[in-house]
Amino acid sequence: MKNLIIVAFALGFQLFSAQNVYMTRVEKTNDNADKFLYKIDNEAKDAEYLGEVEVQGFSKNDADVFSLIYKKAKEIGANSFSWKPFENIDGSPADFNPSNYKINLYYLPKEKLTEQTGNLYLFASSDKEQRISINRKDYVLSPRTYLLLKTVSGEVYTISTKKLLGSTIKLQPKAGEQNLYFQISSTKIKSDDTGVGGLNLKSGDIIGLEKSYAEFLSTIYNKQKQGN
Numbered sequence: 001m002k003n004l005i006i007v008a009f010a011l012g013f014q015l016f017s018a019q020n021v022y023m024t025r026v027e028k029t030n031d032n033a034d035k036f037l038y039k040i041d042n043e044a045k046d047a048e049y050l051g052e053v054e055v056q057g058f059s060k061n062d063a064d065v066f067s068l069i070y071k072k073a074k075e076i077g078a079n080s081f082s083w084k085p086f087e088n089i090d091g092s093p094a095d096f097n098p099s100n101y102k103i104n105l106y107y108l109p110k111e112k113l114t115e116q117t118g119n120l121y122l123f124a125s126s127d128k129e130q131r132i133s134i135n136r137k138d139y140v141l142s143p144r145t146y147l148l149l150k151t152v153s154g155e156v157y158t159i160s161t162k163k164l165l166g167s168t169i170k171l172q173p174k175a176g177e178q179n180l181y182f183q184i185s186s187t188k189i190k191s192d193d194t195g196v197g198g199l200n201l202k203s204g205d206i207i208g209l210e211k212s213y214a215e216f217l218s219t220i221y222n223k224q225k226q227g228n
Contacts, residue, residue, distance in 0.1 A: 019059035021068040023075070026051040030077030030107040037073050039215035040080045040106065043114055047106035050076045052084060058099040060126040066216045069103060078105035080113070083219050098144070098220055116179050120149040120157065120171070123183040123209070123217050124224075130184040133160045141184065145224040146217065151180075159206060167206045181214035183207045 027049055040047060053072045059065055073081065084102040085093035124130045124141035132139050135158055139147060151157065153175040160168040161184060171180060185205050209217070 019055060019057040019065055021065065021072060022054050022056065023072050024052050024054045024102070026076055028076075032077050032079060032107065034079035034110070036079055037070055037212045037216075038080050038113060039219055040082055040108060040113070043080070043108055043112060044082050044104070044106060046112055047080060047108040050078050050105045050107055052102050052104050054100070054102045056100055062126055062217060062220065063213065066213050069216070070212070073105050076105065077107055079110075080106045080108045081216075081219075082106070096220070101220070103219075117176055118151055118153075118173065119179040120151050120173070121179060121181045121214060121218065122147040122149070122159070123181070123214070123221060125183070125185050131162050132184055133162050134158070138162070139226075141224060142222075144220070145222045147224050147226065149226070153177075161205050163205075169206050179211070179214075181209040181211060183209055183217070 028051075030048065030050060053069055055065065055069070069081075073079075082104045083096065084104045085096070086100075086102070088094050122132065122134075122139075122141065123146040124143055127143050129143060130141040132141065134149070141147060149157075151171075151173040153173060155172070157171045157173075158168065159171070159182070160166060169182075173180065183206075185207055
């Protein structure tokens with residue numbers, strides 16, 4: 001009897017903590033072979049609205065959640081997305097809630113996407129504080145936050161995880177080079193073999209992220225001030 005109670009409690013907790021992704025609206029579909037799913041802001045006014053998905057429940061496994069959103073998006077031919085805020089009682093947009101949020105899905109021709117260059121994004125993990133050093137300047141990244149740095153062409157950036165057996169990488173961005181995205185992780189993360197919706201570079205606990213996934217993280221994580 002005791003074992004049955006334990007099992008029931010475990011199943012109940014799993015259901016309570018599970019995160020589900022639902023297609024809540026389909027306006028139309030688009031037939032395209034685009035593999036990417038990029039975040040858009042001002043470009044949304046020129047994009048073709050296709051539908052929306054809703055995420056319910058909280059999960060620390062952001063890669064799995066994005067994979068589910070990506071699959072839903074590709075079912076209707078979306079190649080871009082934006083966060084759709086819920087409204088407060090007074091009609092103002094509510095703050096982002098990682099346990100329940102909606103994503104608008106669009107199709108936008110690639111040539112109309114705003115080219116994003118010259119930025120370095122460094123994401124913390126979903127559940128642990130991360131300490132890093134950039135060119136000997138120390139930073140502390142809170143869980144589910146990211147640091148955004150404007151890079152200077154030709155300058156060398158040395159990023160270290162400040163651990164005895166941690167990782168160090170050196171970057172030297174060129175003029176006009178696309179944004180760089182990395183996540184600082186204390187655990188090993190399996191890479192997505194397709195290179196889409198997951199991870200594609202790895203150096204110990206500094207992991208290079210595919211752009212679509214990184215832009216999703218920049219939507220559900222908080223931007224951290226550089227003074228922290």
